[in-house]
Amino acid sequence: MAVFDDEPGAPPARKAEHVMGEDLSRLSVDELQARVALLKEEIARIEAAxxxxxxxxxxADLFFKR
Structure with missing residues (x-):
């Protein structure tokens, strides 16, 4: 098991998560743009589902109405 993130075989770092209502004032413009991209991906995933x-x-409606 890897102790440090930079060790070979270490699991990849997780994507940044967004918490609804979180204070955004401490985030940089790049971090905010990354959050927007992440949320857009999630919206697309939810819409597809x-x-x-x-x-x-x-x-199912068509099948059971016959």
């Missing part, structure tokens, strides 16, 4: 769920629901 919602679209897939809606398609599953629609298929």
């Amino acid at each position: 919602a679209t897939a769920k809606a398609a599953q629901r629609d298929a």
Whole structure:
């Protein structure tokens, strides 16, 4: 097991996380832009999941209405 992050075989560092309502005043412009990119990726992931769920629901509705 790696003790330091720079050791070979160490797990990759996790992406920065965003906490809703967090004080943003201490973050740099680059950090804020990284957060925006992270949140946009998450929004796209959630929208894709919602679209897939809606398609599953629609298929089930068609199947059970016959």
